[in-house]
Amino acid sequence: MDSVYKTAPTTTQISIPVLNYHSVTVQPGNTAAITPAKLEEQMQYLADQGYKTLTLKEFIDIWEGGEKPTAKVVLLTFDDGYKDNYTAALPILAKHNFRATLFISPGMVEDGYFLNWEEIKEMHKGGWDIQPHGMTHPNLTKLNAEKQTFEITEARRQIEEELGITADVYCYPFGERNQTTLHILKEHGFRYAFTIEQGMAKPDQNPLLIRRLFVNGEAGLSSFKSLLK
Numbered sequence: 504m505d506s507v508y509k510t511a512p513t514t515t516q517i518s519i520p521v522l523n524y525h526s527v528t529v530q531p532g533n534t535a536a537i538t539p540a541k542l543e544e545q546m547q548y549l550a551d552q553g554y555k556t557l558t559l560k561e562f563i564d565i566w567e568g569g570e571k572p573t574a575k576v577v578l579l580t581f582d583d584g585y586k587d588n589y590t591a592a593l594p595i596l597a598k599h600n601f602r603a604t605l606f607i608s609p610g611m612v613e614d615g616y617f618l619n620w621e622e623i624k625e626m627h628k629g630g631w632d633i634q635p636h637g638m639t640h641p642n643l644t645k646l647n648a649e650k651q652t653f654e655i656t657e658a659r660r661q662i663e664e665e666l667g668i669t670a671d672v673y674c675y676p677f678g679e680r681n682q683t684t685l686h687i688l689k690e691h692g693f694r695y696a697f698t699i700e701q702g703m704a705k706p707d708q709n710p711l712l713i714r715r716l717f718v719n720g721e722a723g724l725s726s727f728k729s730l731l732k
């Protein structure tokens with residue numbers, strides 16, 4: 504009976520699941536770690552359901568274009584830059600020709616536990632977007648403006664220098680930020696930033712406070728399916 508009224512603009516209907524992964528390994532008891540077998544099962548599910556995995560540019564184009572995508576879309580994000588993202592996640596995603604975004608802290612690169620630049624470059628060639636997650640994975644709210652600025656801009660500078668890309672999309676370590684952080688991001692031309700607040704990404708959100716969906720590595724496939732709804 505509402506059909507005589509104008510429908511809401513398409514923008515309000517755009518809702519993109521941004522999945523948030525971390526380590527891809529066998530580590531019982533750690534909900535932030537998912538086993539390679541489970542990740543494979545989830546990627547197979549996405550493929551079977553006809554999902555398109557977005558590049559960051561495609562995600563931003565949808566966000567800015569205001570057109571609801573005709574296909575099912577998802578943005579896969581991996582935080583922190585664990586070595587297993589290269590050894591385990593990269594080949595699993597490559598099997599499906601899937602794209603993903605990796606948020607790294609360059610201060611942890613080359614320490615032997617996290618990805619090194621050679622691996623990061625290979626992932627970039629394999630279709631992964633690489634963006635900053637602070638230099639040393641800091642809780643920014645514990646730092647003064649000067650230190651926050653360094654953590655944010657130096658991470659960006661190193662990624663841009665190593666990969667020859669623009670790295671103006673931030674991801675808050677621990678999801679933590681304050682007004683100073685938002686001010687610094689704006690001042691330095693960051694266009695988007697991802698939080699750990701739970702929910703679908705929708706263009707009516709502040710682009711510096713985009714929501715994501717935490718993938719609980721201990722949960723089963725049915726819980727994964729319900730995340731996407």
Ligand SMILES: [Zn+2]
Binds near residue numbers: 582640675677
């Ligand atoms: Zn992190």
